[in-house]
Structures are given as C-alpha cells and as structure tokens.
Amino acid sequence: MSSVIQWFPGHMNKAKREVSEKLKYVDIVFELVDARLPLSSRNPLLDQILQQKPRLIILNKTDLADPQQTKLWQGWFQSQGFLTVAINAHNNSTSKQVVQAAKEVLKEKRAKDKTRGLKPRSIRAMVVGIPNVGKSTLMNRLVGKKIAQTGNKPGVTKGQQWLKSGNDLELLDTPGILWPRFEDPAVGKKLALTGAIKDQLLHLDDIAIYGLSFFCKYYPGKVAQRYKLPDSAEESPANELLMEITAKRGYKDDYERGSELVVVEIRQNKLGAFTLDRFGEGSEEAHE
Known part of the structure; x- marks a missing residue:
C-alpha cells in the first residue's frame, strides 16, 4: 500500500x-x-x-x-x-x-x-x-x-x-477533485476497499485480507455464510481464510482471482451493508 x-x-x-x-x-x-x-x-x-x-x-x-x-x-x-x-x-x-x-x-x-x-x-x-x-x-x-x-x-x-x-x-459545476492526504495507511485501505483508488494500483490480496478481517470482527458470520464455510473458519487468520475461499470457489492456487472475488463482492454488498469508519473507536475524537 x-x-x-x-x-x-x-x-x-x-x-x-x-x-x-x-x-x-x-x-x-x-x-x-x-x-x-x-x-x-x-x-x-x-x-x-x-x-x-x-x-x-x-x-x-x-x-x-x-x-x-x-x-x-x-x-x-x-x-x-x-x-x-x-x-x-x-x-x-x-x-x-x-x-x-x-x-x-x-x-x-x-x-x-x-x-x-x-x-x-x-x-x-x-x-x-x-x-x-x-x-x-x-x-x-x-x-x-x-x-x-x-x-x-x-x-x-x-x-x-x-x-x-x-x-x-x-x-x-466544479471539475476540481479534492483528494485526502493519506497520513494513516488504514485510510488508504478503507478507500481501496470501497473503490476510491484504482485497482491496478493495489495489491488486491492485501485489500481482500483487510476486508475479510474487518467483516469477521464487526459482522461475524457473514463471510462464512456467503462462502458456505463453517462458522469456525472465521477464527482463522484472514490470509488462511482467503486461501480457503479461493479453493472453495475452484480457483486452485489463484489467490489473485480469489482476492478479486472477495473485494468485488464486498463492494457489491454481497456480504451485506457495512461501515468501515466505526463510531466510538476514537477516530472521531481526533477530528473534534
């Protein structure tokens, strides 16, 4: 990133x-x-x-x-x-x-x-x-x-x-576009997961792993439900979870393809509605 x-x-x-x-x-x-x-x-x-x-x-x-x-x-x-x-x-x-x-x-x-x-x-x-x-x-x-x-x-x-x-x-009508300053790498990952940064510039597996970790933490059960995995699968590290999803979908060892699937489906709300900036976890206090 x-x-x-x-x-x-x-x-x-x-x-x-x-x-x-x-x-x-x-x-x-x-x-x-x-x-x-x-x-x-x-x-x-x-x-x-x-x-x-x-x-x-x-x-x-x-x-x-x-x-x-x-x-x-x-x-x-x-x-x-x-x-x-x-x-x-x-x-x-x-x-x-x-x-x-x-x-x-x-x-x-x-x-x-x-x-x-x-x-x-x-x-x-x-x-x-x-x-x-x-x-x-x-x-x-x-x-x-x-x-x-x-x-x-x-x-x-x-x-x-x-x-x-x-x-x-x-x-x-204002053609000028304002970009944020990426002082916090987490901000970059959040913007990447929602598609604000071009996919060609990213390591998609990093974004997929970030997305899977996020969902397992804040929306437990959604990943297992979407990819027909046992609930216990969400207890695995996100990189192992990505490998499991890739294999389950028949992509063998093509983790790039598995990563693209996860990122696209998160963006399309196939795992449900989500909010990446979590209120009450301190980020808003820094902006007061």
Whole structure:
C-alpha cells in the first residue's frame, strides 16, 4: 500500500485554489462523503479552505452502509455544528431532501436578507468530494435532464456553468477533485476497499485480507455464510481464510482471482451493508 499512499502537493494546491476562487459565487457548499467511511472520505483541508462558508454534509450511498452507524455519525456531525443529510443519490427523493436541508442551513441568512428587503432567489451551491463518493450521480439527480446555463451570473463568463435544479437550487459545476492526504495507511485501505483508488494500483490480496478481517470482527458470520464455510473458519487468520475461499470457489492456487472475488463482492454488498469508519473507536475524537 505504501506505493499508493502518496501526497501530490501540486494537484492539491490546484484543486484548493479552484475551490477557493469559486467560493465567492456560492451561498453554500455541499460536502459529499461516502456513508461507509464518513471520516476517511473527507478531505482534511476542507475546513481550512471553506472556513466560515455555510456547509451541508451529505452522506451518500446509505444503501450500502450500516444504518445504525450512519445515525451515529449524523449525530456526531451535528455535535460538531454541521447539519447532515443521509441519501442514496439514485433515489428520486434525493433532490427534495438536499434542497430542504440546504434551506435549513441557510435559514438565518435568508431571514436577514428578507428584513433587508432582498428578494428571495434560488440557492447557489457547489459540490465537493473525493473520487467515488457519487458526485456525478448526485449532480445528475439534482439537475435531472434540464441541464442549462442560467445566464447572466458571475462565473459563467469564466467558462463555469451554472446547472439549474428546479426553482430552488443552482449548482456551480466544479471539475476540481479534492483528494485526502493519506497520513494513516488504514485510510488508504478503507478507500481501496470501497473503490476510491484504482485497482491496478493495489495489491488486491492485501485489500481482500483487510476486508475479510474487518467483516469477521464487526459482522461475524457473514463471510462464512456467503462462502458456505463453517462458522469456525472465521477464527482463522484472514490470509488462511482467503486461501480457503479461493479453493472453495475452484480457483486452485489463484489467490489473485480469489482476492478479486472477495473485494468485488464486498463492494457489491454481497456480504451485506457495512461501515468501515466505526463510531466510538476514537477516530472521531481526533477530528473534534
């Protein structure tokens, strides 16, 4: 994993500059995270970049995540002063959920604008998030098929496009992607298991072993059930478990193939919904 966990300051500085420049055009930032790893899929520099800009944290892919963990993380974000909304961006109800939550975040500001005699207008927002958290899916869901430039607005003249979402929301299309800094190797493994890092860059057996260890610890019985093994098999070291699964599937000694099977099936929720960032195990305390 050491070859994957690298730091690219040039790329990060460019993305940071792009987001900073666009902040003045929006009322709110939608910070999109993967509900399976609410902390590990956040960019640690966002707080510095966004500063006091109103923010809505959107936990996406809730259909893949452990619902109990999602509720705990939502409560934690709220304790940090952030309103959150938990969604599956593929659902039709997503737009309504996000717009309502954005209005709640901006309630005081909009009330002040009203007392100053300013006419209410649609909310202008920007979506930020690391790869594979579902940014494109969310934007497509919010905008639907009515993708259109809304015209005479700051940013359009710079080649930026405002995407209209009904009458209540406009999105500033932002191509810049922010990556986290991989200071903790465990973060890299979590992102790898959920597909945020290209498989070609990884040792798949390391990721499969990590995934099997995780499931045996937090969701006991799921591995044995999925691969038709005795429950006692989960007591074996994860590398031996991988060998057993590979043999059981008839792959002989092709552990690469066995590893790919395990990783793909975990991602497809064949072993059930899961959350890799476990609330209450100290990781959230480091972010307070």
